[in-house]
Amino acid sequence: MGFVALAVLGLAAFGAMWWLKLDRALWSTVGAALFLGAIGYAWQGRPLLAAAPVQHRATTTAIVPDEIAMRDMLFGRYTQDSAYIMAADAMTRSGDSSAAARAVLGGLSRLPRSFMLWTWAGVTLSADADDQMTPPALLAFRQAARLAPDHPAPPYYLGLTYIRAGQLAPARAAWTRALALSPEGADYRREIAIRLAVLDRLIALQRDAR
Numbered sequence: 001m002g003f004v005a006l007a008v009l010g011l012a013a014f015g016a017m018w019w020l021k022l023d024r025a026l027w028s029t030v031g032a033a034l035f036l037g038a039i040g041y042a043w044q045g046r047p048l049l050a051a052a053p054v055q056h057r058a059t060t061t062a063i064v065p066d067e068i069a070m071r072d073m074l075f076g077r078y079t080q081d082s083a084y085i086m087a088a089d090a091m092t093r094s095g096d097s098s099a100a101a102r103a104v105l106g107g108l109s110r111l112p113r114s115f116m117l118w119t120w121a122g123v124t125l126s127a128d129a130d131d132q133m134t135p136p137a138l139l140a141f142r143q144a145a146r147l148a149p150d151h152p153a154p155p156y157y158l159g160l161t162y163i164r165a166g167q168l169a170p171a172r173a174a175w176t177r178a179l180a181l182s183p184e185g186a187d188y189r190r191e192i193a194i195r196l197a198v199l200d201r202l203i204a205l206q207r208d209a210r
Contacts, residue, residue, distance in 0.1 A: 159178060
């Protein structure tokens with residue numbers, strides 16, 4: 001039944017895009033995401049396993065105020081896109097990372113060309129995978145960069161996600177690009193430069209400890 005549901009979901013997704021007359025360029029992105037999901041299901045899914053009650057995670061997750069301020073500088077606060085991001089924040093605080101990702105993906109169904117939501121899809125999809133850089137998360141970051149190639153937010157959050165996954169080398173490359181894309185005088189440029197300097201120090205400490 002799992003594969004049938006996946007097929008129905010794929011048909012429904014493409015039917016909705018056809019009905020909404022969305023840009024055909026978006027179709028390939030959605031198709032790739034569904035394909036990656038199918039691969040993951042085929043690899044890890046166990047459709048014949050007996051059902052069991054879901055264990056709800058009662059833990060809560062704090063959101064660092066400095067990162068909220070940084071996001072506001074990069075994205076702005078009072079936008080249509082930010083409503084979905086703030087909804088995801090509420091889910092994250094309650095400890096429900098899956099709901100946070102669904103909130104952002106729901107926003108993308110209405111605003112498919114929002115680089116902000118594609119960026120945050122990468123953040124939340126990674127968080128829902130225990131802070132690992134999964135193929136769907138990376139795909140979301142790449143779509144954000146394609147929609148806003150000159151904006152520092154996609155590479156900044158790509159780097160932050162790599163750091164949470166413990167991958168410092170690609171994180172540094174992403175933050176270096178984010179700094180290069182930041183205009184002189186922007187408040188967030190100084191913040192990115194500080195974070196990059198701290199990351200460089202951390203990389204050096206790890207290298208010296210070997």
